Amino acid sequence: ADVDGKRIIAADQEPGNWMTHGRTYDEQRYSPLEQINQQNVDKLGLAWSYKLDIDRGVEATPIVVDGVMYTTGPFSVVYALDARNGKLLWKYDPKSDRNRAGEACCDAVNRGVAVWKGKVYVGVLDGRLEAIDAKTGQRVWSVDTRADHNRSYTITGAPRVVNGKVVIGNGGAEFGVRGYVTAYDAESGKQAWRFYTVPGDPKLPPEDKAMEIAAKTWHGDAFAEQGGGGTAWDSFAFDPELNLLYIGVGNGSLWDPKWRSEAKGDNLFLSSIVAIDADTGEYAWHYQTTPGDAWDFTATQHMILAELEIDGKVRKVLMQAPKNGFFYVIDRATGELLSAENIVPVNWAKGIDMKTGRPIVDDEAAAYWKDGKRKLVTPAFWGAHDWHPMSYNPKTGLVYIPAHIMSAYYEHIPEAPTRNPFKSMYQLGLRTGMMPEGPDGLLEMAKTWSGKLIAWDPVKQKAAWEVPYITIFNGGTLSTAGNLVFEGSADGRVIAYAAEDGKKLWEQPAASGVMAAPITYSVDGEQYVTFMAGWGGAFSTFAGALSLRAGVQPYAQVLTYKLGGTAKLQEPAPPADAPKPPALTGDAATVEAGGKLYDSYCSQCHGIHAVSGGVLPDLRKMAPEQHQMFLGILYGGRVPDGMPSFAEAFDAKQVDQIHQYLIKRAHDLQEEGDAWKKFSAN
Ligand SMILES: O=C(O)c1cc(C(=O)O)c2c(n1)C(=O)C(=O)c1cc(C(=O)O)[nH]c1-2
C-alpha cells in the first residue's frame, strides 16, 4: 500500500490499481482498462464474493493497490481482502460508539478508506479519524475530529490524502452542527488546518478571511444556537497543478431559513463548492449553487474535474450535479460559472441567471416560509442526485449520473423552534408534514418517485441517453475504456451499458440493492469489476415505505466479477411473516399522540408511518416478547444495533402512546395485508 501523491497523479501508468476514492484526484471514476469490453462483457461472471458482517447500507468505493482490496462495511469496519479471490487478510473494527449511531442521519454507512504510504485511513461513524497499518490491520493513530461533543457530529465520507495530509469532513446538519473540513498529517495525525464552512457565534470575531466573507451573509443570531450547518460529509476533488482542494458543502441547520437566518442572506458557504489551498486551508473562491438553502439542497455531491472544449476553448472545469437538480460546469481556476442546466424537471427555480450565476427561485412553488403554505417541491431532500458517484468517460464526453425524480412537502412552523437536547433526533425546524398524510398518501407519493441513469453531455447541456429505474437510490457509476458504464440498481441488479447509447449489454442479480459505485482493477493480467452490494442508507431507513418498491433486503457483500467467472451468488433467507399483534387497548387520542412522537423520534430509522424499508426492524412486526419488553427496549436501547436509550426523551406515558400507535399499525397490517409488498415491482 505504498501509495503517494506521485503515484496517484501518474495513476494512468498503473491502470490495474484503484489508488484513491475516485481512482484519480480528478475523481472521474474512469478506468483505462479494456480487457472487459463491449464485445465480451456478456461473458462476465461472479469470480468471488465476500460476505460483510452487518446487513445495513453499503456505500464504499474499494481501494485496490498491488493485489489487495481495502474496503468498508456498515459501522466503519475495514476489510483487507486478496483482490484475486476475496480471501480475508485482516479486518479492523474501530468499534464505533453504538450509543451515538442515532446521531447519524442516514444509517451507519461508510463510503470507504484512503491509502497512503503503508497506512489505511478510515473515518469512523462516531467522529474519529483513524490510521491503520496496511500490512497488519493494527491501529497506528486515532484522532477525534469533533469540534463540539454536545453536537451530533458523525463521519460517513471517505478521507482523501493530498500533499501528505488526510482530509475529512463531518455529517450532522440534520441535527444542528457547524460544518468544517480538517486536514491531519498522514504520518502523525497532528492537525494541520481546519476550514469552517459557516460562521460561528456572531458575537465573536470571524476566524479567518473566509468567515469574514460568510458572516456578512447571515442574519440574527439563531444560527449560533442551531449550528448553521454546511457539513462537508462527502465529496472532495484535488487539482495538484493549481494546488486547490475542492470541498462540496452541505445544507443549513435549521432547514427553514426563517428560523436559521431571519429568511435573509445567502448564508455562505451553504450548498456551495469552495476551493481552498490544499496546504494551508486558505479560501480561494466559491460558487454557491443554492443561496439561502431551504430544502436540504446540499452541494456535497460528487465533483469531477476534466478538460472540456467550450466555445472553441479548452477549459479546466469542475462539474457537479448537486441535489437541486441542475448540472453545473465551473472554471476550476476561478470559480466562474460556465453553464448550468436542469437534468430533471424542477419546480423550485425557473432556471439559472447566467449573468449573476444565481437561480431564479419560484417563490410560489417553493418558498414555504414566506406564505406559510405547505409546498410540494421538486426535487426534494434526496435531490435530483445524492451522494451516489457519477463517472466521466473522456472518449464519449458524457457524465453518467444516477439521478432521482422525487418531490416532497415542506411546511413552515409558525413558532420559533427551540433546540431539543436529545441528540439522536432530526432538528430541521419545519414540520414532518414533509410527508403526505397517512400510509395511503405515502403510496400515492411513492408512485411519483423514480430513478434514472442519465448520460449527460456537459458541453451540449442535455442528455445523450437515459435508462429508467423503478425507484431512487440506484448505484454510483463506473466508466471504462472498454466503453462500458457499470451500475448497480436499487432493485438488486448489476448492469453494464454501452457508453455511447445506453444499450444494456450485461445484467446479473445482486441479492440486495446496490447503491455504491463499482470499481475495476487488474491483478496478474486479469481484469475484475467489483460491486459493493447492500441496501440501506437514507432512503430505506427514513422513507422505508417508499423504498419497498425496490423489493430488496439488506444483504451486504462484496461481489467481484471476471470474464468466465462461475462462483455462486449467496442470497439472504426470505423475511419471516409478521406475528399476530396483541390487542389494542389505547383510545384514538393515545394512538394519535403516539403517532406524533413516533414521527419525530423514531421514523428516521424505522420508517415513516411505521413502515420499515427492511434495514432496521419493522415495528409493526414485533414478536410477543418484544411487546412485553417494550418499555425496557426503549429505555435500555439496543446498543449493539445502534439504538440509543430513549429514557431522556420519553416518560412512561409517552412510551405507552408510542406502543399503542405501533399496535394499531400492526393491526392495520394484519387487516390490509402488506400493501407495500404488493406495490413492489419484483
Ligand atoms: O447534512 C448532513 O450532514 C448530511 C449527512 C449525510 C451523511 O453523512 O450520510 C447525509 C445527508 N446529510 C443528506 O442530506 C443525505 O441526503 C444523505 C444520504 C445519505 C446516505 O448515506 O444515504 N447520507 C446523507
Ligand SMILES: [Ca+2]
Ligand atoms: Ca443533509
